Amino acid sequence: MMKSAPWVALVAMGFGGAAVAQDSKALNVEGTALVTEAAAPSHMENVDTIYSGWRFRSGETQALQTDDFDNPAMVFVDQGIDQFGKIDGTEGKACSSCHENIEDFAGLRPQLPRVQDGKLVSMENLVNTCRTERMGAEPWKWSGGQMTAVTALIGLQSRGMPIDVAIDGDAAPFWEKGKELYYTRVGQLDMSCSNCHEDNYGTMIRADHLSQGQINGFPTYRLKNAKLNSTHGRFKGCMKNIRATPFAEGGDEFKALELYLASRGQGLAVESPSVRN
């Protein structure tokens, strides 16, 4: 059973449809079973079992992700394929000039973000490094349409593979920083990520069924805004909801938070691109 506040069982009876526990549903995408539940990694002190955000969505939203033909995110993946093959910049190159087989990116998404040359890098950084240094092109906006389309395309190559980020060695200080941010209260509402996604997942916060805030499905297509959403874009949205000034997309804080959140999802399957509310 998913954890919920003690009074929920009591009130759920009198309140049809409020606490929809997505306990035993299996996610099969295109006939392949994806892991949406796993034992929590040992570094998590307050949670025993981790769940993909997919498990907290309604049956209809869940169904959209089981078939690529129904998955509205796939339109954007198609756009990503176009971007990937498009020549841009002073070197006259496209992504595909160097990366002939997009399938070769299988295994990348589960490891990100990771430390390279002492810096923590997300997939968006890797993409923009190729653009600026190898193509002589302008960097893409962190959460812009071109970037999310291409990160969805690259992420898709690892669909089904377990999240497996490194958190020790030179990643450790970034991970510690991310952990601190996760538990720090901010905003006029004075809440931390943990208040909602660790202490209260499984319960309804007004019309929303709170998940664990996992990032294995990013970029996610949200029914709310009908586009692909980046991880940092989602962090920004959650911070604004608690009336906090968000950190910058692509900045050190959100990258550290991304690493920490990825590590809270170790073992969950990559679902990119997922469908959420």
Added chain:
Amino acid sequence: MKHAMGFAAIAVFGASMAFAEDVKPMAVSFADGSVEAALTSTAGDPANGRKVFANRKQGNCLACHMNADLPEESFHGEVGPPMDGVADRWTKAELRGIVTNSKMMFEGTIMPAFYVDSGYERPLDEFAGKSILTAQQVEDIVAYLITLKED
């Protein structure tokens, strides 16, 4: 009518507007999490309190608390206890304390403090130095909560 005028003024100036005679956010005096004295000189209006309770841009209490007295609202949250019969469990002074700053009653609670204007980090500019609710809105909510009896 004093109340009606006061309310119109709040609507115009927003939640930051505090009246001279209101107890200032950080000057509220707590005893064991309770606040004995009213924050304003105008008696709380339960009908308005009921609205503030549900309004997403004001109390939005319904985000976390189910409330059988609000059947017309479709989404009731479950993060905190249901409000049914809350007046049987708490006195008026306790309820005022809980709404003003719940952290004085429940250590480490997720429930926001609705009448503090400092002590929180990184607020969005438009909310900096402001309390979520006005003193009068707190009084109105308290006047509403005290009507929620089951016995």
